[in-house]
Amino acid sequence: MNSAAPIIESAKAKEGECCDGEMSRAQNTRLLRLSASAAMNGLARNRLATIAATMTMTLMLLVLASVLVIRAGLDAALSYADSKVEVVAYLKVGASDARAEELRAEILKVNGVRDARYVSADEALAGFRERLKERGEPDLTGELDENPLPPSFEIALDDPSQTARVSDSLSKLPSAALFGRIVDGRALAESLASVTSALRAVGLIVVIGFSLAVLAVVVNAIRLAVMARSDEIAIMRLVGATSTWVRLPFILEGLVIGGIGALITLFIFGILGAGVSTLMLNLFRVLPVETSAILAGQVAISVLAAGFGLGALGALLSLRGRLN
Secondary structure, eight states: OGGGHHHHHHHHHHHHHHHHHHHHHHHHHHHHHHHHHHHHHHHHHTHHHHHHHHHHHHHHHHHHHHHHHHHHHHHHHHHHHHHHOEEEEEEOTTOOHHHHHHHHHHHHTSTTEEEEEEEOHHHHHHHHHHHHHHHTOOOOGGGOSSOOOOOEEEEEESSGGGHHHHHHHHTTSTTGGGEEEEEETHHHHHHHHHHHHHHHHHHHHHHHHHHHHHHHHHHHHHHHHHHHTHHHHHHHHHTTOOHHHHHHHHHHHHHHHHHHHHHHHHHHHHHTHHHHHHHHHHHTTTSOOOOOHHHHHHHHHHHHHHHHHHHHHHHHHHHTTTOO
16 A cells, blocks of 8 residues: 555656646747737737838838849849850851861860850851841841851850960960951950949848838837837736746737738739749840749748848847846
8 A cells, every 4th residue: 555655646746747737838828819919909009100110121121022033133144144154266257167167176175165166157147137136226237248247166165264265275276377356255254243243232231221220110119019018017027927928029019010011022022023024034135034933932931031030130129128
């Protein structure tokens, strides 16, 4: 009989711990509901501050989404330009196809050359006419007595950074006398890289500026809520509420502001998706760039993370030193 007593006591203790755990979970669930209700009531009470904070958040997130889309286009443009960096070797007018084929064999032996595509004078003229047609410009080449464009080699490289060395090697080939002009295409890629870096910096500065403005508005909105509910906070203190539970409704308010701003932003981008895709194709018409599902997913994740993050951060900053 005595040997069973410890077992019974242990069972009772475990039962008590289980009941305490269930009571604690129920209490936490109730407190979460009360906090959510208090947050919704606080947002409703301070409508003007809530609307101002949400509109500012939405504007900032729209700017962020636009910067992300433009940056994706610029990155694609830079990648495309790097992949297309090549050396174009123009031949002298009148070079025969047979001599051009011999010259191609010499070009392919140059270290760093991946391929060399021969473009005849007729092909060059046809390509020029096609580009004029795409741009909507008049084609006056039909008035010419003869084709003024020379044949050429479009030389693809293993490493785009080696254009200068490859150009120098081409000028030393045995049949280099056939070359009229050698054009290094690296300058265009480097210019595009400089423009891309500058636009990235400007975009980052703009996003940071809007983020600071959003934080200021959210902080002021939460502070107004704290001041309006000072009596409620004092009562919560009296009944033994911890600092965490006192702060939670205000943090939830910040999260709601950020979440609503993010959803509005994604809704607007969803409506304007086709227009954004057309704009991307117009800005980078020579590139295979469009708003793909992957890019849309990245923008959505970034917008949601920024919205919730800025909302929570603004709430924490507004409560700093006020509810200790």
